[in-house]
Structure formats: C-alpha cells, structure tokens
Amino acid sequence: MTSFEEYRWYGLQMYNRDDLYDAGFNQIISRYWEWNNSAVNHTLARRSGPFAELLKKKLPPFLPDMKNPCWYDDDNDRRTVWIEYLCSMDSGYASRLCNLYSGNRKTKKKILRCLPYFMLIGQPKSGSTDLFKRIVQHPDVRSSISKEPHWWTRYRHCREKMPHSFTEYTDYFSYVAETLHVAEKSAKMQIITGEGSQSTLWDHQWWWEYPENEDDKGPGIHNAHFIRHILPDVKLLVILRNPVERLFSEYLYFFPDEQKSVDIFNNYVTRAVHSFNTCLANNSLRHCAYKEATDVRLRLMIGLYAVFLKDWMDVFPRKQLLVISLDNYSANQSTVLSKVFKFLGLRNFESRRTKRTRFNQRRPSSRQIGDMLNETRLVLERFYRPFNKALSLLMNDTSFLWETAFT
Structure with missing residues (x-):
C-alpha cells in the first residue's frame, strides 16, 4: 500500500x-x-x-518490426494475470492462446505490450459504434477487450471508479499483443488495433477535480497533450453528427427508465442554453465548453465541435486527424470506409456485410415520443449555428454547417 x-x-x-x-x-x-x-x-x-x-513516463521503446505500437516488457505478473483472463474466455482463438502460453508462463521472461495504433475519439451518439465495428471487420485490424476504456479522460483520475494505472490500460490490448507475438513477420507489419472511447475528444472535466486548477479559465493542458506524449504517431478519427440531432438522440438513449417527452426535452434545452449563456457572460468559451454545468440535465457542450477540434489540431499534425460527417458516412459508406482504411494505412477491403446496419437504434419506448418540437429545434439551431460555422471554416467543408429550413 x-x-x-x-x-x-x-x-x-x-x-x-x-x-x-x-x-x-x-x-x-x-x-x-x-x-x-x-x-x-x-x-x-x-x-x-x-x-x-x-x-x-518515458515513451515506450516501440518495436520497428511492428506497425502497431508495441514493446517487450519484463512483467511476468501481468503475463500471469493476462493468461488467467485468456483461459477464462469462451473464444476458440483465446483457448488456443491459453494452451500455447500456459506452459510457458514461468520460463517466458518478457511480455509483449501494445497500445492503440488508432483512436476513434468522438463523438457519442454520432455513429461511432457502427464505424468502429466496421473498422475491426478489416482482416488486419484486431479488436481490443473493450471499445471504450475511457482511460485518458476518467478512469486514471479517480472518476467513477478507483484509478486505473497505465499498465491496466495496456491490458486492454493484451489479446492483440499475444496475436502479434506469434504472428509471421509479414503480419507484424500489417496488424493493428485501436480503441473508441467517445469521451476522449471533449471530456476534460477532471481538470477541475484537482484543487490547484479550480480557478482556471480553461484547461492549461488537455487529453491531446497526454496522448501525444505517449503516442506521438497515433491516428485519430472523429465522426460528427448534426449537434441538434445528436443532443436529442443522447436524451432518448440514456436513462431509459426516466419519464421522457418532447415537452420535457424542450424544458431541458431552455435551461441548458440559459445556463451556458450565463456562463459565457462571466467566463471564456473554453471554460464553459470544458466545465460541465451542474444545474442542467443535458450535455449541450458536447456539440461545440470546433472548440475541441481546434485544441486537438494545435497539438497534433493535421495529417494524423480524420474528421467524418455522419451524413456523408450514412450516404456513402463504402467510399468513406475506403478513405478510413487508407488513412490507417490498410489495404482496401470490401466488407461481406452487405446489409446496412444501424447499431444503437432507438428503443421502442423512445420511438413513441416522436421528433422534438419545432420551437426546440429552432432554439438549438440558433445556439449551435456560430459553432457550426466555425467548424466549417476550420475543416474547410460546408457540409458541417448542417443547414436546415429553420436556419
């Protein structure tokens, strides 16, 4: 202790x-x-x-003969933990690895550790589940234990759970590490893994949990700084949805047992916009975007995409960041996936899944609620309009304006 x-x-x-x-x-x-x-x-x-x-922490000594960032570590204790986990899985491939390594746990001096080659960092309720599942269908991509470890934003800061160490974070990629350890030399330069925590782009609320930061106008450093320190070459993916639709979708999705209606949503929106504008009257935009209001029910700030992306683009080279519109992804899925695979340095791949799948569909109970009120939509479109314009200029893409009849 x-x-x-x-x-x-x-x-x-x-x-x-x-x-x-x-x-x-x-x-x-x-x-x-x-x-x-x-x-x-x-x-x-x-x-x-x-x-x-x-x-x-110093940069791990990544191996030059692997495309994915991996290194060998003298950590037999973690190998034992990992093998026990591996042997508890029902997967046939996991069972084969279990049998292969169980007899070597005492003699094997080093364990291969890996980190993600790519990160799908945002945004929630914007098609990230569908996109991530299609990426890991590629034969050169291996899934980690969990799509969303939320380590960079929450679990290393004592939020929601006890703090998770860097070693525990790398455990998420141990399945991939064992696969790479036994892979042929050619496969080592092809196989990659990633994670898709949808809090990474925007969630910096941990900043104010440290008492020395409580009077700050905005985070002096943020998630992008930490990630670049450890993973300077990581590929970053972002998928964005019309922030108005995203907010309503999130309202319907979370807390399914809560009573919901379009009128209740309208009241929440009114309070959230008022609270945000009150914050802006006394603080900077970054302060209000990064510090969650405690007096409102909706996460209005998640839709301020330009604020978050500008901070990430100030830290990472533009070539390491690919931003996708959900509208474009839905209408041109094959084309967008080809672009994603190229961005990740993967060979082109046509998924065998021909049927268009929508993961995280609306629950039957939420479908009965219908669409938001026109007055609610008008308030939200007016609120998000300047941020959408800033995003359009930042990305040099007018599709991010999300203009409608109400705009």
Whole structure:
C-alpha cells in the first residue's frame, strides 16, 4: 500500500521541469511545487498520482518490426494475470492462446505490450459504434477487450471508479499483443488495433477535480497533450453528427427508465442554453465548453465541435486527424470506409456485410415520443449555428454547417 507521504512526494517532488513536454506541462507542474503540504488531504494526494505519473513516463521503446505500437516488457505478473483472463474466455482463438502460453508462463521472461495504433475519439451518439465495428471487420485490424476504456479522460483520475494505472490500460490490448507475438513477420507489419472511447475528444472535466486548477479559465493542458506524449504517431478519427440531432438522440438513449417527452426535452434545452449563456457572460468559451454545468440535465457542450477540434489540431499534425460527417458516412459508406482504411494505412477491403446496419437504434419506448418540437429545434439551431460555422471554416467543408429550413 502506498503511504500518504509517498503520494505527496509524487504530487510535489517528482518532476524536473526542464524535462517536461511543453509550456502547458510547466504550468500544471509548477503548481504541484507550490502546494501547501498541510492543505493536501489523503484523497487529493492519491488523485495526483496517476495524473503526475503519466507526464513523467518515458515513451515506450516501440518495436520497428511492428506497425502497431508495441514493446517487450519484463512483467511476468501481468503475463500471469493476462493468461488467467485468456483461459477464462469462451473464444476458440483465446483457448488456443491459453494452451500455447500456459506452459510457458514461468520460463517466458518478457511480455509483449501494445497500445492503440488508432483512436476513434468522438463523438457519442454520432455513429461511432457502427464505424468502429466496421473498422475491426478489416482482416488486419484486431479488436481490443473493450471499445471504450475511457482511460485518458476518467478512469486514471479517480472518476467513477478507483484509478486505473497505465499498465491496466495496456491490458486492454493484451489479446492483440499475444496475436502479434506469434504472428509471421509479414503480419507484424500489417496488424493493428485501436480503441473508441467517445469521451476522449471533449471530456476534460477532471481538470477541475484537482484543487490547484479550480480557478482556471480553461484547461492549461488537455487529453491531446497526454496522448501525444505517449503516442506521438497515433491516428485519430472523429465522426460528427448534426449537434441538434445528436443532443436529442443522447436524451432518448440514456436513462431509459426516466419519464421522457418532447415537452420535457424542450424544458431541458431552455435551461441548458440559459445556463451556458450565463456562463459565457462571466467566463471564456473554453471554460464553459470544458466545465460541465451542474444545474442542467443535458450535455449541450458536447456539440461545440470546433472548440475541441481546434485544441486537438494545435497539438497534433493535421495529417494524423480524420474528421467524418455522419451524413456523408450514412450516404456513402463504402467510399468513406475506403478513405478510413487508407488513412490507417490498410489495404482496401470490401466488407461481406452487405446489409446496412444501424447499431444503437432507438428503443421502442423512445420511438413513441416522436421528433422534438419545432420551437426546440429552432432554439438549438440558433445556439449551435456560430459553432457550426466555425467548424466549417476550420475543416474547410460546408457540409458541417448542417443547414436546415429553420436556419
């Protein structure tokens, strides 16, 4: 068990500022050095551990003979954990790997560890499930244990669960790692894996959970900085939906046991827009976009795509980011998938699935609610219009204006 004093050391002492990634890192770490030790309680000190540890972590020694970012690590304990998990799975392929490695767990000195080659980072209720499933149908793509580990945004910051370590995050890709370990040399340069956490693009609410940041106007560093520090060459995918339709879809999808109606949704929208405008009267746009309002029911800010993408494009080269419109994906699925495969450096592949599938369809109970009221749609389109225009200019693509008869 790590003692309080050890946690406090991680929070206050462990960094040489000259070794940090950029000025954003200097900003946050300098505050750790300025903390008053007596004001740091056990919970907050424990929270600082995963946050600080990742900034200090050196880039893993990725293997040049693999396309996917992988490296060998002297960690027999994780191998034992992984083999036990592997042997508990019903998959025939998992069983073969279980039999292959169970007898070698004592003699094998190194375990292959992997991270995602690509990340589908946004947005929720925008077709990401369908897109991700079609990507992993490609013969050169292997699925991780979970599509959405939400590690970069939540589970390393003590949000919702106990903090997950970097090692636990890499466990999500152990199935792929074992596949690559036994693969032929040619396959090692083809096989990739990815993840699709739909919180990665926009969710930086952890920033204000650290007491030294609570008075900030906006995050000094964000998820993109951490990811580029560990995965400088990662491929980033984003799929976007008309923010008006996205918001209504999210309202219908979550909390299925809650009473819902178009009138209730209209009331939620009115309150959310008022709350956001009140925030803007006293704070910066980034502050209001990144700090969730506690007095409203809807996540209105997720639709501010231009704000989030601008921050990511300031960190990553444009060539590493592919932004897709759900409208275009739905109308030209084969063409868009070919573009995605090319972006990922994959050979072209025609899926055997000929029937157009829509994952995460509306539940029967929500279909009875019907469409939102025209007055609600008008309020939302007026609210999102300037952000859609900014997105259109940012991407140099008028399709992101999502113009309708109400606009």
